[in-house]
Amino acid sequence: MAQMTRSTDLDGLIALGTARARSRRQSLTPLRTQVLAVLAAQSRPLGAYDIQRALSASKHMSPISIYRSLEFLMEIGLVHRLATQSAYVLLKRPPAENETLLCLVCRSCGEVDEVSSPAVGQTLGSTLAAASFTPASRLMEVEGDCSDCRRRMSLSHPG
Amino acid sequence: MAQMTRSTDLDGLIALGTARARSRRQSLTPLRTQVLAVLAAQSRPLGAYDIQRALSASKHMSPISIYRSLEFLMEIGLVHRLATQSAYVLLKRPPAENETLLCLVCRSCGEVDEVSSPAVGQTLGSTLAAASFTPASRLMEVEGDCSDCRRRMSLSHPG
DNA sequence: ACATGTTATGTTATAGTGTAACACATGATT
DNA sequence: AATCATGTGTTACACTATAACATAACATGT
Ligand SMILES: [Zn+2]
Ligand SMILES: [Zn+2]
Ligand SMILES: [Zn+2]
Ligand SMILES: [Zn+2]
Numbered sequence: 512m513a514q515m516t517r518s519t520d521l522d523g524l525i526a527l528g529t530a531r532a533r534s535r536r537q538s539l540t541p542l543r544t545q546v547l548a549v550l551a552a553q554s555r556p557l558g559a560y561d562i563q564r565a566l567s568a569s570k571h572m573s574p575i576s577i578y579r580s581l582e583f584l585m586e587i588g589l590v591h592r593l594a595t596q597s598a599y600v601l602l603k604r605p606p607a608e609n610e611t612l613l614c615l616v617c618r619s620c621g622e623v624d625e626v627s628s629p630a631v632g633q634t635l636g637s638t639l640a641a642a643s644f645t646p647a648s649r650l651m652e653v654e655g656d657c658s659d660c661r662r663r664m665s666l667s668h669p670g
Numbered sequence: 671m672a673q674m675t676r677s678t679d680l681d682g683l684i685a686l687g688t689a690r691a692r693s694r695r696q697s698l699t700p701l702r703t704q705v706l707a708v709l710a711a712q713s714r715p716l717g718a719y720d721i722q723r724a725l726s727a728s729k730h731m732s733p734i735s736i737y738r739s740l741e742f743l744m745e746i747g748l749v750h751r752l753a754t755q756s757a758y759v760l761l762k763r764p765p766a767e768n769e770t771l772l773c774l775v776c777r778s779c780g781e782v783d784e785v786s787s788p789a790v791g792q793t794l795g796s797t798l799a800a801a802s803f804t805p806a807s808r809l810m811e812v813e814g815d816c817s818d819c820r821r822r823m824s825l826s827h828p829g
Numbered sequence: 830a831c832a833t834g835t836t837a838t839g840t841t842a843t844a845g846t847g848t849a850a851c852a853c854a855t856g857a858t859t
Numbered sequence: 860a861a862t863c864a865t866g867t868g869t870t871a872c873a874c875t876a877t878a879a880c881a882t883a884a885c886a887t888g889t
Contacts, residue, residue: 540837559875576838578876583837594753594811597846597875613794615803628797634789635772635812642785643817644774651810652753653794658802695857699866718846735867737847742866756846756875 521551524589527605531587545570546580547601550590555621556598593623595654611635611649619660680710683748686764690746704729705739706760709749714780715757752782754813770794770808778819 528539528547539547549565550557557565559577566572581599584590588606592599593616603625606612611632615624632649639646656664687698687706698706708724709716716724718736725731740758743749747765751758752775762784765771770791774783791808798805815823 537836542838573838573840574875575840575877579838613797615798615801617803618806624801624803626797626801628793630793631790631797634787634793638772638785638787638790639774639812639814642774642783643820644776644783644812644814645820646812646814647777648813651812653798653803653805653810654807655798655803655805661802661804696865701867732869733846734848734869738867 521548524551524601528584528587528589531589532583535587537583542572542576543580543583546577547584547589550584550599550601553601554623556593556596556600556616556623558596558598562599591650593652595652596621606650609649612651614650614652615657616652616654617657617660618654619656619664622657624657680707683710683760687743687746687748690748691742694746696742701731701735702739702742705736706743706748709743709758709760712760715752715755715759715775715782717755717757721758750809752811754811755780765809768808771810773809773811774816775811775813776816776819777813778815778823781816783816 525544532539545566546562549562563572563577581590589602590599591602595616600623611628613626613628615626684703691698704725705721708721718733722731722733722736740749748761749758750761754775759782770787772785772787774785
């Protein structure tokens, strides 16, 4: 079930993207919509070249076009780059203002879980303020092992 | 003063690295020591190819050798890879067990500040536990703007 | 209509980051 | 000596990302 598509959400996602683009005097063009659709069809992060391959059947796009679309989708807050994976994920919820999100990336299966954490947001805010450091975003990445994969590992290495 | 070297620490660092290597039945070889020394001489993160250039005067090293040395130095806990920068930094303090460290990376000047935060460690621990997620490390990266750079920006864009 | 500015895409080439694969050397263990 | 694990050399390659420049498409004011 990890491979399920999320086409149900796509219309709403496009509406949201269109609105956010308009408010910046930009637009969610067909090209950008196609990249968004590819990301929305996967529950896992995709590399830019994965997206290119996914689109190559319907349309040729050079790497730079993919990257430009991704940059735009990140600017309007729908997509996030996972630095530890060099990959891009659709954010499941529209990120609220001042909300601290944790992206839990499983090293083993690659699944990404997004967790909102006011408690971490509070302590992190204090810590950063004490260091006079202003974060560029309230989204943080944590690599590790998800519960499913931990269970699988303990089955194959019983101790 | 940001460019100051830290050669004073180098001997102790080498001793620490040697001890940690030995406990793994490995060793801090000359090659690895050279990479460590280059990182110790800078207060900023360096890319693998920056390290290669730094060493090219004294010795030719292929990229793969640099990466292998970096991997080793990360395994013994002396060096950390900053995913958002694709760069490597010497950890200033020996990371204690179960200590949560924040790497505050300035987008503007590139400086990295390491901050230990028990409070964040506590809330993060609870949040991850609630999500049944086991983190691979207790080191997190936060991109943003340091106080110096914020001051500079406000001077050039008074408002 | 025309000029002007901005947004968006096309095209080509190139830079930057990281590994695979295999051979070889070195040192410890038995 | 035979064996095994560790460490390095060498070559070639894969993957990720951007520079630079041209063109198109669209809005806006005159
Ligand atoms: Zn994320
Ligand atoms: Zn998993
Ligand atoms: Zn770090
Ligand atoms: Zn700074």
